[in-house]
Amino acid sequence: MVIKGVMHQTGAGNDFKPANQSHDLGNDDQAFWAMAAMSAAENKFPNPPKDDPQWLELVQAVFNEQAADWNKRKDTCGGGMMWQIFEYNNGFGYKNTISNGCFFNMGARLAAYTGNKTYADWAEKAFDWTHDIGLITHEWQFLDGTYTTSNLNCTKMNPLRWSYNAGVFLNGAAAMYRFTNESDLWKERLQNIANGLRDVFFNDQGIMNEITCEPAQTCNNDQQTFKAHTSRWMAATIKQAPFLTDQLMPLLRNSSIAAAKQCSGPGNACGLEWTKEDQYDGINGPGEQMAALQVFLSNLIKTAKPPADSETGDSRGDPSAGTSSNQPTIKPPATITQKDKAGAVILTIIMVVATIFGTVWVSMG
Template sequence: MRVSSILTGLSCAAVTILPCAALTVDLSSEESIKTAASTVAHGMMRYYNGNQTGGIPGLLPGPYYWWEAGAMFGSLIDYWYYTGDTSYNAVTTEAMLFQVGDKNNYMPSNQSKSLGNDDQAFWGMAAMSAAELKFPNPPADKPQWLALAQAVFNSQALRWDDSTCGGGLRWQIFTFNNGYDYKNTISNGAFFNIAARLAAYTGNQTYVEWAEKSFQWTHDIGLMSDDYYFYDGSDDKINCTQLNHIQWSYNAGVHLLGAATMWNVTQDDIWRERTLGIWNATHVFFTDQGNTGAGGQVMFEVACEPNNNCNIDQLSFKAYLSRWMAASTKVAPWLYDEIKPYLMASAAAAALSCSGGDDGTTCGTKWWNNGVWDGAYGVGQQMSALEVIQSNLIDRVSGPVSNSTGGTSQGNPNAGTGGDSSPIATPDPIHTSDRAGAGIITALILVALVGGAWWMIA
C-alpha cells in the first residue's frame, strides 16, 4: 500500500507546534524513543500485506525486491530487542520461516531469477540477529535461527570462487542472471559479517579462518583501500583489474560490525586497528548539514541523495549502517563514545524528516534537509528512520549472546549443504585466553560507473 503524499512541500517539524501530526522524540528518554520507534515501525508495516488474505508471507509488493523484505524483518527483530514490544513477533517469525526454501538456506526457488549472494545473506543476517538477541525460537519442528544462519554461510562458502580475481563471491548465484560476472563488496562483506558472528556464537575456529580469508581478499583485490574505504565491486571478466569506486554506506557498516566482532573473538590488536579504521572512514557518509545540535553529524547516502538519484534499494542503506554501528558498540565497547553522538544527531534529524504523508509522520529520505520533509516515502525511508532512532537505546539493552553465554538457538554445522561436504571443520572452541539483492547495481549502471565517480575517495 502506498502512502499518500498530500503534504508534499509542507513540514510538521518535530521541534515546533503545528496543526498537524509530526514525529517527536526526546533522545534522553527511553520511553520517548520507544514511542517514536513504534510510530515509525507502524508506518513501515503499512507497506506489508504478506499477513493478509491472499498475501505471501515474507514478500513486499513491487517495486521492492525479496532481499529488502529480509532486511525489514531484521529491523523488526531489532525493534523487539530495543523496545520489548512483541506486536510484530508473530508476523516476523511467519515470514522468516516461510522464505527458507527447500534446503532451509534462504534460497526459495521462486526467487532464482534474481537471487544474489547478498540477497540470501540479508535473510541470513536477520536469522543471525534472531539467534544472538534471543528472539523467540521457532517451533521445534521448524528450522532454527542459528541453523538458518549456518545454512546461508555453508552454501556461500561452497561458492567461494578461486577461478577469477583470486577468490571471492560473485554477486549473482546463477549463471543465467545479469551480474554473475560481478564480484561485489556487499556479497563478500555480508559473508564476512556472518562468519565473524558465527565464530562469536559457536566458538568454531573455522568461522574465524573464513572471516579472515574474506576480509583479506576484499583488501587484496582493492575493494577495501588501505585507509578502509569500501568500493562497490569489480568485473571478473577482466580479473577484477578495474574497480567501480562508488561508495555505499552499508558496505562500511557490514564490515564495521564484522571487524568489531572479530576483535571481540580474537582480542587481536590488528582487529582493533581495522575496526577503528573502518569507523573513521565512515566520515564520508556524514554531514554537518541538518545537525540539530545533538553532537556528531547527520548520516546521508553520499552517492545518490544529493542528486536525488537513489534507487529503491539504496533508499534503505542508512538502516544498515545505523544497525551495525550500534551493534558494534556491544562487541567493541570502546567504540561507544565515538559512535553514540552520530546516532543521536542522525536520529534527531531523521525524526524531523518524519512529518509528511497522510499520517503526518511519514519519514523522508534527506535527514539533512533542515527539518523539512522532502516528499519521499517508502519502506526504505521508514526502515532507515526506525533503525537509527531505536539504535539510541543500545546502552539500555544487553549484548549478543553465544552458546556459552545463554544462547538457546539450536545450530547445525552441516545445514544448507544439500548433501555436499561441509565447509566447517570439527569445532575447535576458542578458549578464554583467545577471546575478549541487495543487488544495487544493474549491468547498465556497472558499465557507466566502472572507473569511479565524483564521490570516490582515491
C-alpha cells in the first residue's frame, strides 16, 4: 500500500510532479515526497518493482531539477529556491526557508548515501545562502522566508518561526556531519541548531510547542503536521550525531509523555497542544494524530540501525535522473561571489504514512 501510494505521486517524469498538482505544487511539496523516498532508501524499505524508478533515483531526479532551478533563478538574491515551482502560482516571488531547507536536506543526505561530493557542495551552498541572506539568524533561529517582489531582493524577512524549518536543517546538518567524518564545523553547526530548536520550540518542561499557531489555536492543516516532521528529524539526527543524544532524547521523551496525555479526546483522539498535557484541547484531525504517533515512534530510535549508504543499501540510483542530459553527474554549484552575497505543504496523508511506516520498519529491523 505504501509503495503504491508513493509511486502514484511520481508523475510522468518520475520526479514527484504529477500533472494534477501543477496549480499548487511548491518546491517544498515536491521535496517532501523526495525526502520520503530518501528515508526509504536509507532504511532499506522494500524497493518498488524493478521496472519502476527506485527510491534513490527518485530523489536524484528531484534534486537535479531543483539544482537547475536554483541556477535559473540565481539573478534574484544571489540564489535560493523559490517557494513555488511554476511562475503562475501565488507565492512564486517568495523564497521560503522550508524549500531551501529541503534542498539542503536532500543534498546532504544524497552526499552521505552516495559519497558524491558534488551533492555536499550543493548542500553547503544552500546552507550558506540561507544563513547569509538572514533566514538563519545569529541566534540560530529560522525565519519563514523572504520576498523578491517589488524590488525587495530578499531584504525583507517574514519573521514567523516554525519547528520544521529548524528540524529539516538539523537533520541535513547531521548528514553533513556524517559525510565530513564528524568535522568540527558541522558539529558546531549541529549544536547551534539543536540549541536554537530547544530554546524556541520547547517549554521549561521540555515539551514541544508550535509557538506561532498553537497558543491561539490557529494552526492550519499543514502546520498541524510540523511537530511530526520535527520529531522524526530529531530522532534521525541522534542516530547520526550521538553526541546530541543527551540533549534531544529527553525532549522527545517528555514530549511523547505529554502527547499521550493529550490523546484523551473522543475515541482517544489526540490533541495538538501537548503543553496542556491531560487538558484535552478539543482539536483533532490527521495532523494531530501524525504528530503524536511520530513523537511516540521517535523514542524507538536507539533500536534503529544507522542509515544505509551505497555500500550497505540496496536502492538503485541514476545521477542523471531529472535532467535532459545523459551526463552521469550533476553540475557543480557556481562559486558564490561577494556580489551574490550582497544580492543575496501541501502534504498528503500517504506521504506521512510512508514516513511513519519507515520508522516502524526500522524499529522492527
